[in-house]
Amino acid sequence: MQFSERRKRVGSRPQAELYGQPLQFYGQPPLENISLTEFETFAVDRLKLLKTVENVGVSYLKGSPQYVKKLVAESKNLNFPYRLEANDDRKCQSGLSEPDKRRKDHISHFILRLAYCQTEDLRRWFIQQEVDLFRYRFNDLSPKQKLEFLHRNNLQYDTIGIEEKKALKDKLLNSSPGVSGITVEDQDFYKVPFQDALDLVRTRKVYLKAGYVYIPHQEIVTIVLNDFRTRLSKALALTARSLPAVHSDERLQPLLNHLSHAYVGQDYSIQKNVGKISLEQIDSLSGKSYPLCMRHLHQALRENHHLRHGGRMQYGLFLKGIGLSLEQALQFWRSEFIRGKVDADKFDKAYAYSIRHMFGKEGKRTDYTPYNCMKVILSNPPSQGDYHGCPFRHSDPELLKQKLQFYKVSPSGINQILELVKGMHYQLACQKYFELTHNIEDTTFSLNHPNQYFLESQKVFGGGRDLKREMDATQKAKENSVVKASNVKQELPTNGPENVAEMEDLDSIFQEP
Amino acid sequence: MPLSDYDPASLPDLLPLYYRRLFPFSQYYRWLNYGGVQKNYFQNREFSFTLKDDIYVRYQSFSSQIELEKEMQKMNPYKIDIGAIYSHRPNQHNTVKSGSFQALEKELVFDIDMTDYDDVRSCCSAADICSKCWTLMTIAIRILDRALREDFGFKHLLWVYSGRRGVHCWVCDEAARKLTVAARSAVAEYLSLIKGGEETMKKVVLMDPIHPFIRASLAVVNKYFLRYALQDQDILGQKESVEKVLALTELQQHFLNEKKPEKRWEMVLDQASRKRKEIMLQYCYPRLDVNVSKGVNHLLKSPFSVHPKTGRISVPIDIGNLDAFDPFAVPTISLDRPMEAEDEENAEETKENDKDAADRRKIRGDEV
Numbered sequence: 001m002q003f004s005e006r007r008k009r010v011g012s013r014p015q016a017e018l019y020g021q022p023l024q025f026y027g028q029p030p031l032e033n034i035s036l037t038e039f040e041t042f043a044v045d046r047l048k049l050l051k052t053v054e055n056v057g058v059s060y061l062k063g064s065p066q067y068v069k070k071l072v073a074e075s076k077n078l079n080f081p082y083r084l085e086a087n088d089d090r091k092c093q094s095g096l097s098e099p100d101k102r103r104k105d106h107i108s109h110f111i112l113r114l115a116y117c118q119t120e121d122l123r124r125w126f127i128q129q130e131v132d133l134f135r136y137r138f139n140d141l142s143p144k145q146k147l148e149f150l151h152r153n154n155l156q157y158d159t160i161g162i163e164e165k166k167a168l169k170d171k172l173l174n175s176s177p178g179v180s181g182i183t184v185e186d187q188d189f190y191k192v193p194f195q196d197a198l199d200l201v202r203t204r205k206v207y208l209k210a211g212y213v214y215i216p217h218q219e220i221v222t223i224v225l226n227d228f229r230t231r232l233s234k235a236l237a238l239t240a241r242s243l244p245a246v247h248s249d250e251r252l253q254p255l256l257n258h259l260s261h262a263y264v265g266q267d268y269s270i271q272k273n274v275g276k277i278s279l280e281q282i283d284s285l286s287g288k289s290y291p292l293c294m295r296h297l298h299q300a301l302r303e304n305h306h307l308r309h310g311g312r313m314q315y316g317l318f319l320k321g322i323g324l325s326l327e328q329a330l331q332f333w334r335s336e337f338i339r340g341k342v343d344a345d346k347f348d349k350a351y352a353y354s355i356r357h358m359f360g361k362e363g364k365r366t367d368y369t370p371y372n373c374m375k376v377i378l379s380n381p382p383s384q385g386d387y388h389g390c391p392f393r394h395s396d397p398e399l400l401k402q403k404l405q406f407y408k409v410s411p412s413g414i415n416q417i418l419e420l421v422k423g424m425h426y427q428l429a430c431q432k433y434f435e436l437t438h439n440i441e442d443t444t445f446s447l448n449h450p451n452q453y454f455l456e457s458q459k460v461f462g463g464g465r466d467l468k469r470e471m472d473a474t475q476k477a478k479e480n481s482v483v484k485a486s487n488v489k490q491e492l493p494t495n496g497p498e499n500v501a502e503m504e505d506l507d508s509i510f511q512e513p
Numbered sequence: 514m515p516l517s518d519y520d521p522a523s524l525p526d527l528l529p530l531y532y533r534r535l536f537p538f539s540q541y542y543r544w545l546n547y548g549g550v551q552k553n554y555f556q557n558r559e560f561s562f563t564l565k566d567d568i569y570v571r572y573q574s575f576s577s578q579i580e581l582e583k584e585m586q587k588m589n590p591y592k593i594d595i596g597a598i599y600s601h602r603p604n605q606h607n608t609v610k611s612g613s614f615q616a617l618e619k620e621l622v623f624d625i626d627m628t629d630y631d632d633v634r635s636c637c638s639a640a641d642i643c644s645k646c647w648t649l650m651t652i653a654i655r656i657l658d659r660a661l662r663e664d665f666g667f668k669h670l671l672w673v674y675s676g677r678r679g680v681h682c683w684v685c686d687e688a689a690r691k692l693t694v695a696a697r698s699a700v701a702e703y704l705s706l707i708k709g710g711e712e713t714m715k716k717v718v719l720m721d722p723i724h725p726f727i728r729a730s731l732a733v734v735n736k737y738f739l740r741y742a743l744q745d746q747d748i749l750g751q752k753e754s755v756e757k758v759l760a761l762t763e764l765q766q767h768f769l770n771e772k773k774p775e776k777r778w779e780m781v782l783d784q785a786s787r788k789r790k791e792i793m794l795q796y797c798y799p800r801l802d803v804n805v806s807k808g809v810n811h812l813l814k815s816p817f818s819v820h821p822k823t824g825r826i827s828v829p830i831d832i833g834n835l836d837a838f839d840p841f842a843v844p845t846i847s848l849d850r851p852m853e854a855e856d857e858e859n860a861e862e863t864k865e866n867d868k869d870a871a872d873r874r875k876i877r878g879d880e881v
Contacts, residue, residue: 174722194665195692198699204724208703211666211688300711349567364611382710384629384800395712398766 019102022081022145023137025153025228026235030107036251039111043259045078046108050129057132058374061424063139071136080105081137114246115259117239122260127236131229138221150224157190157223160214165189168207168214175207176216188217197222268321268370268451276323279332285322289457291450292391292403292433293376294318300387305340310380311388312351314371316358321370321451326359372449373427392417392426409436519824519847525565527846528589528819536585537817542578544671544685545595557617559596559603561812562588563821571596571812572603591821594812598690616810618691621667621684621700624813625653628678629800635746635754640822642678642840645745650680651835652737653799656730657682658832660704664726672830674840676820680830681813694809701806706730706798715761717794719787731790734797742796761792819846 034042052074060067075082081101096104109130116126141149150156162185165172169184179187197213200206200222207214215223247253277285286298297315301307307315312333319329333355337347353362360367373390382389391400397418404414413436420429431447434440438460445456546555560573560581570588575581585593597616599606606614627646631638636645654672661667661684669685692700706727707716719727748754759765767780805811814820816827824845830838 171725174728175724175726177720177722194699195696198695202699202702204703204726207725208664209666210663296712346567380804381708382712383707383803384632384710386710387712389710389712391712394710396709396714399712399714 019099019106021149021152022102023134023141023149024102024106025231026106026109027153027231029110030103034107038107039252040255042104042108043111043115043255045080045104046112047259049074049078049080050112050126050133053129053132053136054125054374058377058427062132062135068136068140071133112259113236113239114243114252115256117236117243118260123233123236127229127232130232131225134228135221135225138224146220150220155224155227157192157220159188160191168209171207171209172214172216175204176214176219177205178218179216190215190217190220190223192223196226198226268449274323274325275328277328279324279328282319282332285454288461289454291430291453293389294450294454296391296403297387301336305336305338306342307388308386309354310382310386312354313358314376314388316355317368317370318450318454320358320368322454326356326361329355329359370449370451373430374448376450377426390426390430392421392429397421404433407437409433519845521821521824523847524591524819524821524824525589527824528591529586531819531846532582532586532589538578538582541817542581547685553602554598557599557602559599559616559810559812560815561594561596562590563592563594564588564590572606574603591819593815593818595815596812597810619809619811621689621692621697622806622811622813623657623682623684623701623704624675624679624802624805625650625657625681625799626675626679626802629802632757633746633748633796635748635751640678644839644841645741647840648737648741648745649797649799650840651838652733652741652797654680654682654830654832654835655733656799657704659729659733660726663729664703665700670832671816672832673816673827674825674830674838674843675814676818676825676827676843677823681816681827683813683816694807697809698803698807701801701803704799705801705803706794707800715763715791715795717791717798719791719794721787723790727794730798731793734793738793738797742793746796748796758792761795762788 053071056067056070056074060070072082079096079101081098112126116122138146138149160168165184169181172184172189173179173181191212191214194201194208194211194213197206197215197219200213200215200219201208206216206219246256282298283302286295290298294315297307297311300311301315316329316333319332324332330352333351334344334347337351338344342351356362358368376388377390377393380388382394391403395403400421401414401418404417409417413432417429417432417436420426420432427447430453431443434447434453434457435443438457440460443456445452447453447456542555545558549555556574556576558574559571560575561569561571562573563569573584575584596603597619600613600615600617601609627634627637627642627649628639630646630649634646634649636643658670658672661670661682667684667686667689669689671683671685673681673683675681703726708718709716723731742748746754748758762784764780764784768777771777771780805813814827816829818827819825820827824847825840826844826846828843
């Protein structure tokens with residue numbers, strides 16, 4: 001009874017009205033029936049889009065022309081709304097009309113909520129990408145559309161009066177890039193608690209007084225985003241609670257699980273290659289097959305007989321990933337540390353715990369995975385006394401140059417690398433370093449993990465044949481499980497064979513983005 | 514108090530006395546109970562103890578001041594750390610379903626450690642401090658205290674000497690205690706100007722226009738810079754340190770790329786304005802351990818606990834009389850007397866007293 005009523009209501013609302021706005025806050029879930037095929041393609045497409053958002057965010061400055069260009073291209077490609085100001089119903093060449101694209105955007109967002117509400121890690125990733133996507137879209141709106149959006153979604157923020165503006169004029173000028181003396185007077189400044197505009201506080205792009213920030217109108221996107229983030233975060237927590245009901249649907253469960261596993265890609269935590277490397281090999285491997293970040297940490301460790309926490313984590317997990325067993329790792333760290341200021345007793349008390357912790361033998365027993373490039377580049381930047389981080393991101397160009405010279409990289413090669421660093425393409429710079437040190441013209445992979453660097457290098461030198469086989473085997477095992485999941489779906493009548501292909505496709509996309 | 518007067522081996526004898534006679538339990542409890550406004554605020558707070566031989570006990574919690582006293586007098590911890598307020602009693606964390614035991618609130622804390630200044634001080638290194646480099650801590654406190662009060666609007670700040678080589682700040686306002694991890698890291702980053710590790714020479718880069726926060730911080734540095742950097746540290750007197758400063762100007766490097774005299778002169782002029790500020794900040798601006806501030810569940814050494822290596826007590830620092838604070842004059846555990854910092858003039862006398870006190874303590878120790 002209720003069901004038919006709901007359907008009627010949706011039916012009576014034409015799509016043009018439902019999707020009249022170029023951008024939405026995702027306040028209402030979609031209420032229509034869709035086929036499983038559509039469910040799947042929508043979800044996969046949005047995942048691809050979010051994956052692009054993530055990748056583009058590392059390679060380019062957010063909001064820069066190249067960044068926007070890439071996102072426009074990908075949105076267009078995947079049939080998502082992209083040119084938001086063009087508010088027309090004309091059919092595009094690709095087949096979907098604007099309202100249809102908006103519908104796809106709406107539905108796919110809610111499907112991924114289901115897939116990404118399950119763990120803290122998944123939620124964080126999903127929220128981050130959705131927020132970035134929303135920021136790009138909001139910034140793409142015309143000023144009039146922005147106001148309309150605020151109005152429609154009941155977003156109201158306090159502005160400050162003329163008197164206050166006059167009194168604070170100098171401070172506002174010096175703290176808000178892009179605001180000039182002339183515009184202070186006719187521009188609205190919003191006064192909100194600093195907790196609501198953390199991104200602006202973090203980067204000191206706003207005036208802060210007594211716990212309140214003064215945000216020029218052009219930066220209003222920050223407050224809107226904060227609202228968006230908070231709402232999405234709450235919504236995901238709520239979704240997680242109702243998840244058991246969704247999971248009881250055997251058609252959806254394998255699909256959702258697969259979707260949520262897709263984002264991480266290869267995590268190099270697989271323990272199959274344990275014991276393939278002896279401690280004696282490490283020094284020579286570090287010269288041959290280590291990426292610069294790890295080579296650097298290894299050298300610092302050998303020189304100082306010590307590494308601080310950030311370095312131990314980054315290097316220790318890498319070593320675990322290339323196949324050191326827990327016993328080997330303990331021996332490795334102990335033998336180095338006791339040559340410095342730490343005696344064996346202190347090592348066992350203060351450091352052995354954290355190494356066992358890394359291997360999931362202590363505390364909450366999480367089997368930690370080696371850091372990928374994104375994590376090395378973006379989180380926990382090195383400070384005084386630290387040697388971790390990404391040398392392409394965290395070194396002075398001058399020092400990087402010296403280091404590369406020391407490692408006998410050709411002058412022209414160094415210039416190429418420094419050029420990439422300048423453009424903030426740290427991973428590409430690392431890849432270039434790989435090509436130069438391995439005498440390869442064009443690498444066939446796209447580098448996103450220090451352990452991947454290591455494996456690829458071993459492949460080139462042929463020494464890692466054993467390693468490679470092991471990795472391939474686990475890779476196969478993974479694919480098999482995917483096929484299994486697909487088989488389940490194959491039994492369902494609504495699932496055409498092309499979808500199975502699509503899902504296998506998905507795996508390859510995320511392994512080599 | 515020279516360090517040599519303190520012998521870490523005597524700790525097991527001294528700690529019982531300290532916790533029985535001197536530790537300010539009632540003030541301590543009053544602080545952490547926050548007026549009892551929120552239910553179980555004290556009861557759900559994590560304490561962790563470091564016992565003899567570096568045995569580390571986490572997730573201690575106490576139902577009342579009396580229980581806290583009893584436990585501390587029983588365990589006689591070498592070091593006490595304070596953690597977060599959790600959703601459940603920390604000492605029962607194993608009985609709660611995993612995942613539901615979560616850190617909810619904690620003071621916003623800052624940890625400034627002199628070891629992080631090793632590249633810009635010449636007098637000492639690592640864990641050592643002297644009155645010359647202590648000025649860095651004074652500057653740090655002045656800058657952060659102003660920013661936390663005026664910019665962020667916090668009112669209840671507790672500055673504490675860590676007992677060895679640094680200072681801690683506990684921001685106790687209700688709003689501060691409720692900050693999320695993201696907000697804590699945003700505050701810490703707002704307050705951090707020094708960026709980069711061992712591979713970065715130039716750690717401060719300013720953009721135009723200079724933010725009011727940085728202007729205010731520069732004003733503080735200005736007051737101390739000449740005396741501290743030029744006289745005490747003599748950064749422009751010795752060859753090695755002069756080279757460091759010159760490298761920071763980046764003139765040589767820029768001149769290599771720029772041949773036009775007019776442009777070169779512009780670069781020199783730039784020194785007078787922006788570069789000068791960058792250098793001052795690199796040498797004097799507070800270096801925060803951001804990771805300590807970020808986490809809600811991060812532990813920090815408790816005020817009034819003993820530093821096991823120096824024997825000094827983590828005493829609060831009087832902001833109104835900051836320049837007079839002397840880390841070498843704080844009470845140490847080997848003193849059997851009320852914990853008030855002695856004036857400079859009394860130093861000699863104090864030393865005598867110490868010996869007496871130590872003797873007296875021994876006698877009493879026997880009686881116990």
